[in-house]
Amino acid sequence: METADTSPGARPLPLSAAPPRAGLHRFANPGRFLQLSGRVLPWLAAAAVLTLGVGLAWGLFLSPPDWQQGETVRILYVHVPMAWLAMGGYAGLAVGSILSLIWRHPLADLACRELSPVGAMATALCLATGSLWGKPMWGTWWVWDARLTSVLVLFFLWLGHAALVRAFDDTERGARMGAILALIGAVNVPIVKFSVDWWNTLHQPASVTRLGAPGLHVDILYPLLVCGLGFSLAFAALVLARTRAAVMERRIRALQLAAARRADIA
Amino acid sequence: MSLHWIHVTVSYALVVGGFLILAIATTFRHAAAKRRLAQLDPRAARRGQDRAQDTA
Amino acid sequence: MTRKKRRLWLLLLCALGLGSATALTLTAFQDNLVFFRSPSDIAREAPQPDRAFRLGGLVETGSVVRETAPDGKPEARFRVTDGAHGVSVTYVGVLPDLFREGQGVVTLGKLGPDGTFRASEVLARHDETYMPPEVADALKKSGHWNPNQGAAPPAATWNTLEPASAQPRRGS
Known part of the structure; x- marks a missing residue:
């Protein structure tokens, strides 16, 4: 479809000519991705900053304290979005892995590779803020209950994926190994989600998505939803920007390789 | 500042x-890749990034 | 196309195998995944003496007695209940902030021969409801909820209550 990379004639700069060989169609799609994402990214980033600014200020200063947890309940506005991102991001990783395994989509490989460090960070932040919340409320930083343990496993899965895809010289092989790990690890996502319903845990059950009505007063629920949206937008913007950078870096490598090959021939 | 606020502040920070x-x-990495x-x-970079100036 | 389809079927098959293996494993380890045991569990199956385990439930209303132990440390006696059964607990140490009658707790300790649970650690377990103090006060005042007696009423009845105008509860 996209013929933008083929040059109509000789151009003054020797480096500007893309190599006509080595699967141009594989760059065609990423080329369009760069164009499209370049237009979306500034808006996405601006929306994330705006939403987060509103949501965090709301949660930190304007929302009421909880009747029994007092001001500590404000950790909710960062802890819960991190938990959502840890799990939602992993679901995204699983989808990307299916795309990469079955349809061998090269963009999916790159997106998964750039997604896992961000997801690992979100999960680590979820664990850290949960710990900071648990100490004053439960009376302990950490317990080995089913929820906390399964989230720790989720964190190791994120880390393992990030390490595995970078462990191979052959990036395609690394991407395939990472996709397999991501899909095996996907069984953990429902375990994280339902651990509080299936087993006795110290962690309380879900508040927002519980049957009937959310167990949060709207004055606490609304800032939480805004923060959740803001962090999701920020997460998406980060992953998109990283994927863009990765696409450009791959193109740089290809151009350098082509230049070196031409220099060899000459 | 009470202990509770310390935990809240550390979490947000x-x-x-x-x-x-x-x-x-990410911004630095993105900018470096774009520059390189x-x-x-040069042609592809211009075409990809500032389409507003590109009237073709 | 066929290669793609083959990969898809292979993946689905692997997912099925992995899913059932996980489900079987989780069912098999059910007992070990439980973080605490309820008083009913203990009534049904007495734990081995001198084995530490976790006991969880609600702090029974009117059962909490706070004293000072001979060595000056705070001591608390209370009953942990799950409605059907209850276990008496003694604990020497500082209780968490959230500890109160009607609150969920998880205690770690050993069951003595007299049937009293000697806890070495008490953790508070809060429920999944969050509400501003004014709303909680309004519910308490209107007689719809006594936190010492148990969980909050259905969330739909209070989660849109205006905190400012909550004092005389209006029909909702």
Whole structure:
């Protein structure tokens, strides 16, 4: 479809000519991705900053304290979005892995590779803020209950994926190994989600998505939803920007390789 | 500041700080890749990034 | 196309195998995944003496007695209940902030021969409801909820209550 990379004639700069060989169609799609994402990214980033600014200020200063947890309940506005991102991001990783395994989509490989460090960070932040919340409320930083343990496993899965895809010289092989790990690890996502319903845990059950009505007063629920949206937008913007950078870096490598090959021939 | 507020503040600082550091690192990486690509392939870079100026 | 389809079927098959293996494993380890045991569990199956385990439930209303132990440390006696059964607990140490009658707790300790649970650690377990103090006060005042007696009423009845105008509860 996209013929933008083929040059109509000789151009003054020797480096500007893309190599006509080595699967141009594989760059065609990423080329369009760069164009499209370049237009979306500034808006996405601006929306994330705006939403987060509103949501965090709301949660930190304007929302009421909880009747029994007092001001500590404000950790909710960062802890819960991190938990959502840890799990939602992993679901995204699983989808990307299916795309990469079955349809061998090269963009999916790159997106998964750039997604896992961000997801690992979100999960680590979820664990850290949960710990900071648990100490004053439960009376302990950490317990080995089913929820906390399964989230720790989720964190190791994120880390393992990030390490595995970078462990191979052959990036395609690394991407395939990472996709397999991501899909095996996907069984953990429902375990994280339902651990509080299936087993006795110290962690309380879900508040927002519980049957009937959310167990949060709207004055606490609304800032939480805004923060959740803001962090999701920020997460998406980060992953998109990283994927863009990765696409450009791959193109740089290809151009350098082509230049070196031409220099060899000459 | 009570102990509770300390825990709240540390939580917010960790999360916002984590995202901010990653955002800054990503911005630098993105800008570096863009610059290098523009060096290697000026035409494609121009076409891809400032379409407003490109009337073709 | 066929290669793609083959990969898809292979993946689905792997997912099925992995899913059932996980489900079987989780069912098999059910007992070990439980973080605490309820008083009913203990009534049904007495734990081995001198084995530490976790006991969880609600702090029974009117059962909490706070004293000072001979060595000056705070001591608390209370009953942990799950409605059907209850276990008496003694604990020497500082209780968490959230500890109160009607609150969920998880205690770690050993069951003595007299049937009293000697806890070495008490953790508070809060429920999944969050509400501003004014709303909680309004519910308490209107007689719809006594936190010492148990969980909050259905969330739909209070989660849109205006905190400012909550004092005389209006029909909702």
